Amino acid sequence: MRKLLLGTTAVVGAALLAPAVAVAQQAPTVRVGGYFRAYFGYTQQTGQAPTNVSMNAQNGGANDANSAVGNTNQSARLGKTDISTDAEIHVFVNGKTANGLTYGAVVEMQFDSAEGSVRGGARRAVQSKTTAAIDEMYAFIASPTLGQIRFGDEDGPFGGLMNTGWVSNFGTGGVFGDFESFVTRPTRTGTTPGGVGDNSKIVYLSPQFFGFDVGVSYAPNEGEGEDTGCLNSFASTNCDRVTAITNPQGNGRSHDMPGRRNEVQWMARWRGSLAGVGLSASVGGMHSQVIKNIDLAGNINRNLRNPEVYQAGLQATYMGFTLGGGYMFGNTNFFYIPTLRGSKDMSQIFGGLSYTAGPVSIGANMYSGQYSGSDANPRGQRRWAYSIGANYRLAPGLDLVAEYVRQEFKEPGTPQQGFTAANAAPGNDLRDRASANVFLTGVRLAF
Amino acid sequence: MKHLFLAACTVLPLMAGCSAENRRLVQNDEYGDWRGSSVRNRPSGASSGLVIFGVDKERQEREAAAAGGGSGLAVNAYLWRATLDTLAFMPLASADPFGGTIITDWYAPPASQNERFRAQAYVMGRQLRSDGVRVQVFRQVQERGQWVDAPVSAATNSEFEDKVLARARELRSQSAAR
Numbered sequence: 292m293r294k295l296l297l298g299t300t301a302v303v304g305a306a307l308l309a310p311a312v313a314v315a316q317q318a319p320t321v322r323v324g325g326y327f328r329a330y331f332g333y334t335q336q337t338g339q340a341p342t343n344v345s346m347n348a349q350n351g352g353a354n355d356a357n358s359a360v361g362n363t364n365q366s367a368r369l370g371k372t373d374i375s376t377d378a379e380i381h382v383f384v385n386g387k388t389a390n391g392l393t394y395g396a397v398v399e400m401q402f403d404s405a406e407g408s409v410r411g412g413a414r415r416a417v418q419s420k421t422t423a424a425i426d427e428m429y430a431f432i433a434s435p436t437l438g439q440i441r442f443g444d445e446d447g448p449f450g451g452l453m454n455t456g457w458v459s460n461f462g463t464g465g466v467f468g469d470f471e472s473f474v475t476r477p478t479r480t481g482t483t484p485g486g487v488g489d490n491s492k493i494v495y496l497s498p499q500f501f502g503f504d505v506g507v508s509y510a511p512n513e514g515e516g517e518d519t520g521c522l523n524s525f526a527s528t529n530c531d532r533v534t535a536i537t538n539p540q541g542n543g544r545s546h547d548m549p550g551r552r553n554e555v556q557w558m559a560r561w562r563g564s565l566a567g568v569g570l571s572a573s574v575g576g577m578h579s580q581v582i583k584n585i586d587l588a589g590n591i592n593r594n595l596r597n598p599e600v601y602q603a604g605l606q607a608t609y610m611g612f613t614l615g616g617g618y619m620f621g622n623t624n625f626f627y628i629p630t631l632r633g634s635k636d637m638s639q640i641f642g643g644l645s646y647t648a649g650p651v652s653i654g655a656n657m658y659s660g661q662y663s664g665s666d667a668n669p670r671g672q673r674r675w676a677y678s679i680g681a682n683y684r685l686a687p688g689l690d691l692v693a694e695y696v697r698q699e700f701k702e703p704g705t706p707q708q709g710f711t712a713a714n715a716a717p718g719n720d721l722r723d724r725a726s727a728n729v730f731l732t733g734v735r736l737a738f
Numbered sequence: 739m740k741h742l743f744l745a746a747c748t749v750l751p752l753m754a755g756c757s758a759e760n761r762r763l764v765q766n767d768e769y770g771d772w773r774g775s776s777v778r779n780r781p782s783g784a785s786s787g788l789v790i791f792g793v794d795k796e797r798q799e800r801e802a803a804a805a806g807g808g809s810g811l812a813v814n815a816y817l818w819r820a821t822l823d824t825l826a827f828m829p830l831a832s833a834d835p836f837g838g839t840i841i842t843d844w845y846a847p848p849a850s851q852n853e854r855f856r857a858q859a860y861v862m863g864r865q866l867r868s869d870g871v872r873v874q875v876f877r878q879v880q881e882r883g884q885w886v887d888a889p890v891s892a893a894t895n896s897e898f899e900d901k902v903l904a905r906a907r908e909l910r911s912q913s914a915a916r
Binding site for chain 2: 317318319320321322323324325326379381382383393401426431433434435436438439446450451452453454457459463464467468469471480481482483484485486496497498499500501504626738
């Protein structure tokens with residue numbers, strides 16, 4: 292077996308490195324790109340008037356004068372208007388060797404590393420909302436005959452690279468767009484391909500054969516970036532390489548904590564045209580092991596299910612119209628969070644329609660899904676959203692955008708997050724459903 | 739998992755052997771781009787952003803197409819005109835702007851009537867680049883009334899090419915200044 296493996300690897304290596312065609316070597320170029328966008332948003336949302344509820348010491352960190360009262364109950368009110376700005380700076384390195392291999396690296400800097408923070412950040416022990424961080428960073432080597440390998444912090448074939456049916460080429464992307472910048476949790480985001488995350492991985496992307504191409508990726512865990520991830524000076528729960536933590540069913544199921552291990556993503560895609568209609572179809576999945584439970588005595592058992600999610604999508608383009616949709620199902624919760632045995636499985640449909648004529652694009656899209664929600668509730672949770680939006684291309688890269696998004700969720704019998712019967716008070720929203728409406732308009736410049 | 743990996747290792751070299759007709763490298767801008775849960779909606783791929791280091795080939799191609807596109811030339815207009823200018827002191831035998839070839843007739847310098855020269859120049863592609871022109875000079879000397887082939891000094895061809903490139907640069911800077 293090993294001999295066979297080594298033999299085939301040698302063949303692959305020889306084919307990859309063989310100077311099949313003589314092409315001029317090109318010195319690498321370094322490009323700087325990115326985007327800036329600023330939107331004015333008008334938000335109508337439920338759960339914006341908490342009265343006499345615990346704010347969980349989130350006032351301003353340890354240096355804040357109010358930290359002492361953080362655990363005491365407080366009240367707050369939110370208005371409706373806001374302006375949200377965001378930018379990313381991307382560095383692209385591209386080169387070509389004499390034997391036709393193209394190579395390069397992508398480093399993307401983002402400035403929204405904290406969803407919430409104190410004003411300004413001066414003299415605080417907490418980071419500013421606009422602290423710079425890395426979004427994606429990876430290197431790639433591509434051969435015209437064998438395809439491409441990407442190595443680094445990057446989306447996988449299932450998690451954003453090769454998905455079909457998520458129509459988002461209008462406005463900011465509709466229900467898959469930037470409305471979430473204005474919305475407080477829990478009615479904030481949908482379960483989209485990008486939600487899988489860009490944890491450090493190795494990705495193989497094949498060339499296209501007869502319209503088909505495939506992608507496969509492997510990630511050892513959900514960690515990204517340079518270091519070990521350990522918050523303590525010893526092996527502990529936040530380390531990238533952690534395999535078992537205490538009580539993961541209670542603590543480990545969010546993007547903040549380790550969850551998936553040995554994650555494999557795959558996607559197969561076909562693109563072509565029939566009678567002038569551009570068609571694209573894809574099917575793929577994500578499979579991984581899950582973080583295990585370890586008790587204080589060191590006994591290990593698995594109480595979460597190994598995540599296994601599948602997705603299929605279809606998209607057609609004709610005369611400027613794009614129509615697409617698809618279905619995703621698996622044993623994870625929303626945001627691909629691992630679930631308990633016996634929990635309700637995820638089942639989500641998504642779709643959209645857009646029309647582009649010259650500089651104008653208009654469109655609408657939606658998703659609707661069933662998830663386990665808080666696992667104690669056997670009825671599960673439903674989330675759905677729909678949108679309509681448009682953009683006008685004023686100049687290459689410069690878009691004027693307007694969009695309306697409505698997102699809702701309901702989980703019968705479970706009150707909104709942060710609003711429980713225990714802190715019932717006048718104005719508190721104890722309903723088991725929540726909704727958010729966002730109208731946003733503004734400008735986006737991609738460069 | 740192991741089987742999948744082994745299958746991939748076996749199939750890849752076979753796929754590489756498929757005919758090139760139905761195979762193509764998928765470009766970077768054909769993959770989706772997400773930032774967190776939302777789509778990024780910006781151009782991606784090898785032509786993203788502004789070049790701050792290195793040579794912007796695409797811009798060269800655009801400019802060459804703009805420079806040559808209007809005149810019906812299939813080759814870089816600056817290199818083509820520069821080659822014609824450089825070889826203008828010799829009589830022209832043929833010039834094909836689509837194939838990019840310029841062939842001169844024999845030319846004997848007034849100062850040395852016992853030798854004569856002929857040049858062939860090839861302008862390659864639409865891009866203005868240093869390897870976009872090739873010049874080959876032939877030389878004959880007269881011996882007892884017969885023209886016989888004689889070697890050309892090795893530097894002659896590259897000196898001609900340098901002159902063409904210098905002239906092309908001049909033409910380009912002139913047109914840019916307008």
